[in-house]
Amino acid sequence: MPFPVIALDSIPTHGLAVQVLDWARVGCGEGLGGECTSVSGHLEVSRKGRHIVVNGQLAGAATVICDRCGEPCHFSAAGAASCVYLPFDEIAATKVDEDSQEEALDHGEYDGVALDLVHVVREFFALERPARVLCADFDPAADAACLERFRSRADLSRDQPDPRFALLKGVKPTR
Numbered sequence: 197m198p199f200p201v202i203a204l205d206s207i208p209t210h211g212l213a214v215q216v217l218d219w220a221r222v223g224c225g226e227g228l229g230g231e232c233t234s235v236s237g238h239l240e241v242s243r244k245g246r247h248i249v250v251n252g253q254l255a256g257a258a259t260v261i262c263d264r265c266g267e268p269c270h271f272s273a274a275g276a277a278s279c280v281y282l283p284f285d286e287i288a289a290t291k292v293d294e295d296s297q298e299e300a301l302d303h304g305e306y307d308g309v310a311l312d313l314v315h316v317v318r319e320f321f322a323l324e325r326p327a328r329v330l331c332a333d334f335d336p337a338a339d340a341a342c343l344e345r346f347r348s349r350a351d352l353s354r355d356q357p358d359p360r361f362a363l364l365k366g367v368k369p370t371r
C-alpha cells in the first residue's frame with residue numbers, strides 16, 4: 197500500500213512514528229480551504245485491536261480567501277492531534293450511547309483495512325478552520341484595510357446595478 201496509506205496489519209506493536217512532510221500538503225490545503233504553504237509535525241500511529249490510534253503534533257499554513265474583503269490572507273494552525281479510528285462496520289454495529297465514557301476521545305472512521313494519513317491531516321486542519329475567515333483575525337492591523345476593501349467592493353456593486361433590477365422599475369405592483 198503506497199504511503200501515506202497505513203495498513204492495519206503493517207502497524208508494529210510498538211507503534212509507528214511518521215514525520216509530516218510534503219505528502220501532507222494536500223490534506224492541509226483541503227482542510228484549511230486554500231493553497232497549502234507549509235505543513236510539518238509528527239504522528240505516532242499505533243493499534244488497539246482493530247482501532248488505529250493517532251497522536252501527535254501538526255502545524256500548517258495556507259493561503260485562504262478572506263470572507264469579507266476577498267483578499268488572500270495567510271492562515272496558520274497548529275496543535276495536538278489525537279484521534280482513534282474505528283472501522284465502519286464496528287461503528288455501524290455500535291449502539292448509540294450518548295453518555296458513553298469514551299466521549300472525551302475524538303473518533304474517526306476508516307475502512308477497517310488501512311488508514312490514509314492524508315485523511316487524518318485533512319480532518320485535523322478542517323476542525324482548526326473557523327466558520328468565517330477574516331484576514332483581520334490573523335493580523336489585527338489589517339482590520340481597517342479589510343473593512344475598506346469590503347466597502348469599496350460594496351460601493352462598486354452599487355454603481356453597477358444588476359440590469360435585471362432596472363427592468364423592475366417600470367413594473368407597477370398589482371393589487
Ligand SMILES: [Zn+2]
Nearest residue numbers: 262265331342
Ligand atoms: Zn479581509
